[in-house]
Amino acid sequence: MKKIHLILFCCAALLSASCADYNRIVKTQDYIYKYECAKQYYAEGQYNRAAQLLQDVLSVLKGTDQGEESLYLSGMCNLKARAYSAASTIFKKYYQTYPRGKYVEEARFNCGYALYQMTPEPKLDQTDTFEAVTEFQNFIENFPGSRLRPKAQELIFKLQDKLVEKEYLSAKLYYDLGTYIGNGTNGNYGACIVTAENAIKDYPYTTKREDFAILILRAKFQLAQFSVEAKKEERYHNAIDEYYGFVTEYPESKYMKEAKSLFAKAQKYVTTTDEDTTLPAESETSK
Numbered sequence: 001m002k003k004i005h006l007i008l009f010c011c012a013a014l015l016s017a018s019c020a021d022y023n024r025i026v027k028t029q030d031y032i033y034k035y036e037c038a039k040q041y042y043a044e045g046q047y048n049r050a051a052q053l054l055q056d057v058l059s060v061l062k063g064t065d066q067g068e069e070s071l072y073l074s075g076m077c078n079l080k081a082r083a084y085s086a087a088s089t090i091f092k093k094y095y096q097t098y099p100r101g102k103y104v105e106e107a108r109f110n111c112g113y114a115l116y117q118m119t120p121e122p123k124l125d126q127t128d129t130f131e132a133v134t135e136f137q138n139f140i141e142n143f144p145g146s147r148l149r150p151k152a153q154e155l156i157f158k159l160q161d162k163l164v165e166k167e168y169l170s171a172k173l174y175y176d177l178g179t180y181i182g183n184g185t186n187g188n189y190g191a192c193i194v195t196a197e198n199a200i201k202d203y204p205y206t207t208k209r210e211d212f213a214i215l216i217l218r219a220k221f222q223l224a225q226f227s228v229e230a231k232k233e234e235r236y237h238n239a240i241d242e243y244y245g246f247v248t249e250y251p252e253s254k255y256m257k258e259a260k261s262l263f264a265k266a267q268k269y270v271t272t273t274d275e276d277t278t279l280p281a282e283s284e285t286s287k
Helices: 002-027 031-043 047-061 065-080 084-097 104-118 127-142 149-177 187-202 209-225 229-249 256-286
Strands: none
Touching: 002 031, 002 047, 031 047, 031 065, 047 065, 065 084, 065 104, 084 104, 104 127, 104 149, 127 149, 149 187, 149 209, 187 209, 209 229, 209 256, 229 256
8 A cells, every 4th residue: 555655756846847847938038049948849749738839939930940849749639639620720820831842741641631520420511521621632632642542532431421411411311300391392302313413423432322312303203293283294204204214224123123113103193194185196096
């Protein structure tokens, strides 16, 4: 028990001394010394302390040999401390201030990476996701031969998957709202179709392409079903055309049973309508 107490006492004493040293460093006006201490804290993994010291010296060291490094190191401290918003801002400031700087390649990548870490789940606003994609694309454009390019490309794909999921959730929401009033002439089914078609156009290689396609077919069928009589036939024909495109692209689709069912219903309406149109003419001829 005495040994444990001794160990705890020693740890407390070291912590107290460490805090005293840090407070002394914070108060010093020797900015070069403060800068060197910040680098030491960073090397020891004490990122918050290092970040605070660097914040104190950035304006003083600006324009000196240490100014460029201190700005980049400040971004790294915030990145390591998971202060991603601050990190992305600092890295952007670095590559804008030092476009040919020593760390510009890493700064551009890390700016995108910090934004990547900030991206929310798909159902939420994806502003940070779009910004992260842009940063990584700019990084690849500026450093096509970088060792970090494969990682940047991998993260772009992950970000795009999140954007695709966001579009799918939006399209699905419009479909689920159905005949609920709103969204212009074609209502929610029309909005579903437009959203899904744009997603396929914007992300042609997405793994959710088939899910978008069946959603478009469903929405076109429902749009026809709930249309005024004057527009039904044309819209059922649109649904039938969509079905043919669907089975051509996805002949082994997991949605094939549903697609065939929608086709049969649409075909039945169109066939009945055609018969109703031709019968009077045939009757007149037989007279």
